[in-house]
């Protein structure tokens with residue numbers, strides 16, 4: 001992969017109106033469910049980040065016709081629950097944990113074998129959390145000795161059977177992978193999790209005509225149900241909007257409008273966290289895109305203060321902690337994050353990568369096994385290694401708004417996995433960023 005470096009000059013302030021690209025979780029699911037449905041579905045606002053393109057390529061490789069009518073507008077010709085075909089090669093899912101964990105569930109139920117591969121980061125991430133419950137359903141899946149990808153999936157005589165599963169981790173990827181396998185299983189599949197994770201699968205399956213029982217921390221469905229084609233309008237991704245919320249929140253005097261942002265209550269932990277730190281975030285024009293609530297967010301810069309973050313807020317803001325760590329560095333006093341050990345098994349170890357990066361910029365940031373203690377202070381400039389993690393790269397880019405000297409961020413190519421066009425959009429809103437490489 002080519003080396004990409006972000007160079008950010010200090011200062012600047014966000015203003016104006018920004019529409020970030022489509023939601024990553026919803027875009028993956030839209031392609032998957034539309035492929036498995038009977039009939040044609042259209043997807044508008046699709047995220048053309050590399051992760052979702054991996055999902056799209058994988059379904060095309062299994063015989064699904066997907067027309068790209070415009071940059072973010074797809075027409076998917078569904079093949080039905082049993083219409084996928086054996087791909088000619090292993091499916092390469094790049095950096096995308098969502099593709100791998102969700103697809104392992106649905107591919108475990110097919111009448112043909114598949115192999116799922118990923119890049120270096122994805123090949124280090126834990127797969128036992130999804131493989132274990134799928135094996136309990138009868139799936140035949142081989143991993144490496146370290147329980148990592150490649151995953152080699154074999155068809156099972158007689159098919160999968162339903163289970164009730166109490167997941168030890170709160171993970172929408174695990175929950176969704178099991179539910180997708182459950183669509184093919186005999187009987188009723190039910191998943192419990194310790195804290196509620198994002199519920200896009202449950203909402204979108206319902207939109208495709210599947211009966212799903214869902215409440216916070218529990219989801220269940222009966223196998224053998226048919227998906228019926230359904231058009232999907234994808235909201236702007238709150239996880240991508242977070243970098244702009246952060247930028248506007250940490251610079252007093254800024255004012256930014258973020259339009260069409262998904263505000264599904266299982267994703268809005270970051271709004272709650274930033275508000276508790278003193279941020280001024282207003283939700284305007286609340287409405288629905290299909291089964292998903294959206295709003296325009298108006299964020300005004302204010303002085304922030306440190307807080308304690310733990311409990312159910314962790315799952316509700318799981319992808320937003322790199323940005324929250326930067327907010328903590330810009331706040332007065334100490335911020336303490338606990339119960340967030342999941343951050344260690346994301347695209348990189350986000351606790352360590354963020355604490356190392358903040359320290360390189362002169363901020364006191366102490367990594368703990370399940371979180372961190374960060375004391376707000378004056379942010380110097382310096383060089384930070386994003387370790388190929390898109391959200392680490394974007395968080396440190398935004399930190400440039402409050403730094404006293406330039407920040408150089410290494411290894412930023414993977415920003416394209418979730419947020420193509422980030423640097424240009426951030427520059428248009430007021431960040432002094434240039435891209436090298």
Ligand code: S3P
Pocket residue numbers: 024025026098170171172173174176197198318319342
């Ligand atoms: C996702 C679930 C989360 C999140 C990821 C997307 C999804 O992962 O971190 O970016 O689309 O289901 P976990 O379910 O592993 O927490």
